[in-house]
Amino acid sequence: MAVEVRNLEKTFRMRKRGEGLRGYFSRSTHQVKAVQNISLNIDDGELLAFIGPNGAGKSTTIKLITGILYPDRGEISVLGMDPHRQRRELAGRIGTVFGQKSQLWYHLPPLDSLRLLGAIYGMKRHAVEDRIEQLSEVLDIREFLQQPVRKLSLGQRIRCEIAGSLIHSPEILFLDEPSIGLDLVAKQRLRQFIRKINREQNVTIFLTSHDVGDIEKICRRVVIINQGNLVWDGKTTDLKYKLMDKRVMSLKCGDDVDIDLPGVQVLKRRNGALKLEVQLGTTAVKDVLQYVMERTEVHDVGVSSVPMEEVIAEIYAGRMTQEGTCVP
Ligand SMILES: Nc1ncnc2c1ncn2[C@@H]1O[C@H](COP(=O)(O)OP(=O)(O)OP(=O)(O)O)[C@@H](O)[C@H]1O
Numbered sequence: 225m226a227v228e229v230r231n232l233e234k235t236f237r238m239r240k241r242g243e244g245l246r247g248y249f250s251r252s253t254h255q256v257k258a259v260q261n262i263s264l265n266i267d268d269g270e271l272l273a274f275i276g277p278n279g280a281g282k283s284t285t286i287k288l289i290t291g292i293l294y295p296d297r298g299e300i301s302v303l304g305m306d307p308h309r310q311r312r313e314l315a316g317r318i319g320t321v322f323g324q325k326s327q328l329w330y331h332l333p334p335l336d337s338l339r340l341l342g343a344i345y346g347m348k349r350h351a352v353e354d355r356i357e358q359l360s361e362v363l364d365i366r367e368f369l370q371q372p373v374r375k376l377s378l379g380q381r382i383r384c385e386i387a388g389s390l391i392h393s394p395e396i397l398f399l400d401e402p403s404i405g406l407d408l409v410a411k412q413r414l415r416q417f418i419r420k421i422n423r424e425q426n427v428t429i430f431l432t433s434h435d436v437g438d439i440e441k442i443c444r445r446v447v448i449i450n451q452g453n454l455v456w457d458g459k460t461t462d463l464k465y466k467l468m469d470k471r472v473m474s475l476k477c478g479d480d481v482d483i484d485l486p487g488v489q490v491l492k493r494r495n496g497a498l499k500l501e502v503q504l505g506t507t508a509v510k511d512v513l514q515y516v517m518e519r520t521e522v523h524d525v526g527v528s529s530v531p532m533e534e535v536i537a538e539i540y541a542g543r544m545t546q547e548g549t550c551v552p
Pocket residue numbers: 236237238256257258276277278279280281282283284285
């Protein structure tokens with residue numbers, strides 16, 4: 225097991241500042257429950273998305289798991305180690321990439337940073353060179369390894385950051401918002417690399433991202449936290465197909481048709497083209513299709529689930545639970 229977390233809790237206490245000089249010296253405090261009773265198991269080789277709205281407690285959880293913070297309550301085991309007590313040892317077996325922070329030296333070429341990082345991890349020189357060679361291939365960074373980091377594009381820099389975090393062949397990689405600020409093509413490439421590292425090198429990936437595409441395209445499992453609580457833990461496909469019992473149907477018909485079916489709402493209609501939202505609990509997709517076909521010719525049909533953004537927004541708003549119950 226890569227990560228085991230039981231009943232994790234972390235509360236921050238902060239001084240309450242009132243107005244004026246008296247407020248400045250005030251001793252009263254207020255508490256922020258950043259993480260509340262979180263339990264989580266991550267298997268070796270899993271590729272997991274850990275998501276939640278701003279302030280949900282994602283960074284605090286990562287800091288607890290990587291040993292940067294100490295929990296108030298609960299147990300954490302990462303690769304069989306206590307991350308806080310065995311932080312040094314653990315550092316040699318995990319890697320981290322924080323999208324907005326860099327571990328590469330800005331004025332040096334990535335190649336120098338990679339060699340330095342290898343030395344910091346106590347690797348032998350030839351092992352570092354072999355690993356750089358291997359990572360250059362996987363991450364496609366060879367052509368700009370010798371250019372100073374300040375001259376690289378964001379996408380090139382992030383790939384070099386990932387190389388830096390993988391130099392010591394960690395078993396778990398924590399990626400915090402790695403795609404932030406990247407264009408569509410760079411995002412796509414990054415997703416391919418993450419999948420490749422996971423598949424070919426069996427690195428367990430713990431990914432946080434606000435980009436739904438990152439989650440949908442690469443992660444098999446999604447864990448959602450909100451206000452410090454774990455509110456969803458399951459397969460990415462279930463999030464989309466099982467949880468939301470709605471489908472969107474697009475039909476190209478010979479003629480315009482009036483739709484009078486329970487649980488079916490017309491979203492758009494133009495020159496025989498129809499876009500419908502179907503509540504599966506009330507009417508099945510095949511019944512809608514049959515209804516339309518009885519009234520006109522159908523030239524084309526497409527069925528899709530509700531966009532993932534909507535599902536996630538519903539969960540963040542607390543209107544949707546793990547069991548798929550809608551809270552009005
Ligand atoms: N060092 C700290 N001292 C006091 N409060 C903190 C500290 N770090 C985090 N918090 C608070 O804990 C809560 C969770 O913060 P955290 O950074 O873990 O959220 P997040 O899910 O990573 O958010 P984001 O998506 O915005 O990065 C927030 O209310 C935040 O203000």
